Amino acid sequence: MNSTSTGRIADFSLMDPVTQSDPFDFYAALHEECPVYCMPETGFYLVSRYDDLRQVLKDTETFSNDVNVKHGKGLQGDLGILYEEIIAERGWAHVQTLQRTDPPVHSRYRKLLDRVFTVKRVRDMAPYVDDVAHELIDGWIEQGHCEFNAQFAMPLPGIIIAEQLGLGRKDITTFKRWSDALISLAIRRMNEQEIRETAETELEMQHFLHDVFEDRRKTPTGDLISALVHAHGxxxxxxxxxxxxxxxxxxxxGGFETTQSAIAHGMWLLLRYPETMQRLRDDPGLIKRFCEEALRFESPVQGLARMTTRDVELAGTHIPKGSMVLTRYGAANRDPARFECPHKFDIDRPNAGAHLAFGSGPHFCVGASLARQEMVSAFTVLLSRLEDIRLERELPWPAHSPSLYFMPMKELPISFRKR
Structure with missing residues (x-):
């Protein structure tokens, strides 16, 4: 996924699964030709440059997180409104909380979670994360091969977030199915049948969680759900x-897709850059730098949405009030004005940690410290137990499932020798 040609913006469409799977030539064209670009297919505005993106992320009064389908601007259009009606009729209607609110409302929800996802708590969790990684590897190491995405990259963060929430690990495949359904509305256009099926999946989750909430209300257990149910002072x-x-x-x-993608892409990078893999074996102290450069190079969240509350000009482009703005983190992290030779993967890059993979401003990812620990633990444990790691067969192309905002790998089959 290196950008080798500039191309022209007209040569690409971000609604094309091929461009979504490998968007970096498109990003290079945006940087050169039109850093703030109105997509002809949707009318959404793409923001591709680092400094412009930082401005958007920090100015929540102009670029609001309250992107509500009732505004009629969502990816699903009228079908998005149908989805909301189904949920409201048979479950609990969506209200805006953490991700879809702006300060000061957002601050209330953020404060609750910041108490849980502290740097100290995550640091104390490191041995536990290591143990989960070892346990997963124990399940397939004797076979000499595995489907890395499904057998390690997904269950590692899945088990951890499930156990922190207090849901237990035995049902992580169900939680993953829920997670996939929840994000599907934002990543691709659906037909009516798909909308109705996805709504049924969310209703299943909602009624399950309702019973958990009631149980924790009566009998707190010290997990995150207990903390949320009893959060008041x-x-x-x-x-x-x-x-x-x-x-x-x-x-x-959030607990499944993003960290799963980061770990899967990290392994894919090691397979494509075996000299880097050897350097990490020789000096595990480099693993943190590797993880930061991996997050910059192939950001698990390529972009999210904002909505303008007023007419605004950004990088010389007029954006009308009520417009959908797509913040392209993946493009900003390849901005040549911020990162020298941005399409080169380089763990010696001095400013790799300045990436925007976790966002910036009030909505900086609440789970960033946990995601970083999961990545560091994953690659420390993997490289200590496996050697001669290689791709078992050629990946399908496109290598990613269609997604407007994420880069979910379809599969990553590897083989190896036990160290």
Missing amino acids: DDEEPLSLHELQNVMHQLIS
Whole structure:
């Protein structure tokens, strides 16, 4: 996934699964020709440059996170409104909480989660994360091969977020199915049947969680759900059922897809850059630098959405009020004005940690420290136990499932020798 040609913007469409799977030539064209670009297919505005993106992320008064399908601008259009009606009729209607609110409303929800995802707590979790990684490897190391995406990259963060929430690990395949359904509305256009099927999956999750909320309300267990159910104090009101559902919606979807993608892409990078893999074996102290450069180079979240609250000009482009703006983190992390030779993978890059893979501003990823620990633990343990790691067969092309915002790998089959 190196950008080798500039091309022309007209040669690409971000609605094309091929471009979504390998968008970096498109990003290079955006940087050169039109850093703020109105997509002809959707009317959405893409923001591709690092400094422009930072401006958008910090100015929540102009670029709001409250991107509501009722505005009629969502990817699903009228079918998105149908989805909301189904959920409201048979479950708990969506309310805006963590990701889809702006300060000061956002601050209330963020404060609750910041108490849990502290740097100290994550640091103390490191041995536990290592143990989960070892346990997963124990399940397939004697076979000499595995489907890395499904057998390691997904269950590692899946088990950890499930156990931190208090849901247990035995049902992580169900939680993964829920996660996939929750993010599907944002990543591709659906027909009516798909909308109705996805709504049924979310309703299944909502009613399951309702029973968990009631159980934790009666008998707290010290997990994250217990903390959320009982979250109130002198300056706080308890979260309503609608708010609890929405916060869990975001934690379940965020806890699976993004870190899974980061770990899978990290392994894919090591397979493509075996000299880097050897350097990490020789000096495990480089693994943190490797993880930061991997996050920059192939950001697991390629972009998210904002909506303008007023007419605004950005990089010489007029954006009308009520427009959908797509923040392209993957493009900003390849901006040549910020990163020298941005399409080169280089773990010696001095400013790799300045990437925007976790966003910036008030909505900087609440789970960033946990995701970093999961990546460092994953590659430390993997490289200590496996050698001669190689791709078992050629990957399909495109290598990723269609997604407007993420880069979910379809598969990553590897073979290896036990160290």
